[in-house]
Amino acid sequence: MDVARKDIHNSQIPVVCRSCEARHGGVCGALSSGQLIELNRHSVRREVSAGCEIVGQGEAVCRYSSVLRGVVKLSKMMSDGRQQIVGLQFSPDFLGRLFLHESTLTAEAATDTEICSFPRPILDRMIAETPELGHRLHSQALQELDDARDWMLTLGRKTAQEKVASFLYMIATHIDPDSADCATFDLPLSRADIGDFLGLTIETVSRQITKLRKLGIITVENNRHVTVPDLDRLNTAAGND
Amino acid sequence: MDVARKDIHNSQIPVVCRSCEARHGGVCGALSSGQLIELNRHSVRREVSAGCEIVGQGEAVCRYSSVLRGVVKLSKMMSDGRQQIVGLQFSPDFLGRLFLHESTLTAEAATDTEICSFPRPILDRMIAETPELGHRLHSQALQELDDARDWMLTLGRKTAQEKVASFLYMIATHIDPDSADCATFDLPLSRADIGDFLGLTIETVSRQITKLRKLGIITVENNRHVTVPDLDRLNTAAGND
DNA sequence: CGTTATCTTGACTGCTGTCAAGTTATGTGG
DNA sequence: CCACATAACTTGACAGCAGTCAAGATAACG
Structure with missing residues (x-):
């Protein structure tokens, strides 16, 4: 590939995104460079060490995230303390419940992790504008549903x-x-x-x-x-x- | 409402759809009257009696369906015969796995049911054309995911x-x-x-x-x-x- | 009314949970 | 680098909940 053209191309992508895993398989891969720049202006990349909560069951979700590194566990708890992990998220999975104000579960770092989070309203708008983005998230949701149902067989039988x-x-x-x-x-x-x-x-x-x-x-x-x-x-x- | 106007309005909707439950909460509610007419040309409404299989695990899915009446059970089976029901679908739920050629599970009528089924390519095209339709199906998928995860807590704990x-x-x-x-x-x-x-x-x-x-x-x-x-x-x- | 499928109940076994103790990693301060 | 403290994991003894096998009761159906 022409080096000059590659430089021009890369200059349209925010520096922190250039080597990011989530930009390919993850949600950001469905965005135009303009959208990527806008999203990046509002996004926060941070480390979450093992055991730290990312969102709590019943909490309002005001940010979505991408998992960049590590493993995030999704769990549900009963009032008497009994707990069930209902899913694991790996890089470059998307984290957050679309179309609902509150989280239905707790997300917690299982290992030391790195996540990139961005304000909900911005991504919601981009989903409405970008069919490919909605499609990717829809597809991931269906994959998670398949995984959850496979696990139900494991748990029950x-x-x-x-x-x-x-x-x-x-x-x-x-x-x-x-x-x-x-x-x-x-x-x-x-x-x-x-x-x-x-x-x-x-x-x-x-x-x-x-x-x-x-x-x-x-x-x-x-x-x-x-x-x-x-x-x-x-x-x-x-x-x- | 003016009776004459109502008649004109209804004349744009296929006769069999007029009293159909799925036209409101279900997928058909997101369609224009033109789309509804087209989809209806290719759709088949049929009764499925209790115990009959609608699609089998691993089978190619060439038609999607709406549940109009009754209850459909979704199940997975192990090679030695152990079985787990992983979900129940009620009217007006949508039945079928988007974005994947094969069904990951078996769908079987639990009670006597009525379903309305239509060719996969036609709905796939309408989803691409109609954001509201994609949104409804996405939303139902996320609801089913929440339900599956709730049930995982029940099964495990x-x-x-x-x-x-x-x-x-x-x-x-x-x-x-x-x-x-x-x-x-x-x-x-x-x-x-x-x-x-x-x-x-x-x-x-x-x-x-x-x-x-x-x-x-x-x-x-x-x-x-x-x-x-x-x-x-x-x-x-x-x-x- | 008889036959079959579905459901209930009982006796007993066994898998997994509970409680307790011991062992191995991990981390911290001397 | 070592001694100690703490956390994480393993192992054992025993108990209890749910599974298995068997028989009986009830409902559905021709």
Whole structure:
């Protein structure tokens, strides 16, 4: 490509956006350079460390965000404290509930994360102006719905062993999407979080991880670092054929 | 309203659509009379009796539908036969997976139902032409996502008693939306289906219904007809405060 | 009225939760 | 770098809730 033309092209894109992941797969990829410049004027890029809340259940949502790095957990809590994680968001996922004033759930950083957030009214307007943007968000919503329904099968019908294997398989394929047959990764969630995701207690999660280790399906170092020598075998243990 | 004008207005709407529920809350409400006439030329209105499949898991989706009457259950099945119902669709819900060639789940009539179905390409084109239509479908998808995530909390963290109470409360508020404090309705699902929705066995569902009866929270006639004298009490039994 | 499907109830088993103790990581100040 | 404190995780013993298997009751249907 002509270097001069490339420079001209890049000069139309805000500096902070140039190397941003969300500009390709994420919402910003659907914006014109003019829209990107405008959105960027009002957006805030910030680090959120593990455990910090991004939005609370029932809170008014006045900003949307893109996940740039790390993992965000979406959860719901009952009044007596019982909790269920209902989804995980990875880069470059969009974060925020369109068409509704209040958030229906809590969003919290599971690992140290980086997010880029922008005022709601500006994006709402851009959605109305840009069909491609609405389409992307619609498409992501339907993908999340498919994921949620897959997880309902896991929660309702699988054994503890299959649940833990399903979780590990999901993480392996999300974090390390290249490798087809084996995978290595750091767990983004604590045992407590895994329990809240799978509808199990910490103890049961721990016991099932130990069993998978003894079966040779996974190896674990330092509690968080997992290696899966054979993804198909893990997938079978997850009950998926 | 002037009778003559009303006649002129109605003459622009296909006869079969005039008294159709889906024309207001459903997708057709977002269409111009011209679009409605065109869509109607290609649409088929048909009865589907209880237990009949509308689309199968993994099948190509070549038609979308609106639910006009009755209840449609959406379910997923594992290879060994374990099944999970992941959603119920009532009139005037839209049925079909946008932006994806294959259905990710099975749709089956839970009760005797009536649906209006139309070719996929025609609606896809209308969505591209009509922002309001895309917006409605997007909005319904997000509502279904909220519902799915609420149900994940039920599946993962509630007891059998709370699950059954949650199910009855959900049905009561969907079928009989008028009455604020008490409700009477016919269950649209068999005990087996309720089990598949709640991640329980038939026997456990039956036992919990018996318990709720003995507690005076519900009364049941002929197995299917339920009366809830105090919805708040049922909601408390469901674990929602 | 008989047959079949659906639902209920009972007895018992087993998986997962609860409670408790022990072990391994992580982080901090000396 | 080490000692200590704290958090996170693992393991064990036991209990209880929901599943399994079996029989009986009720409703639906021809």
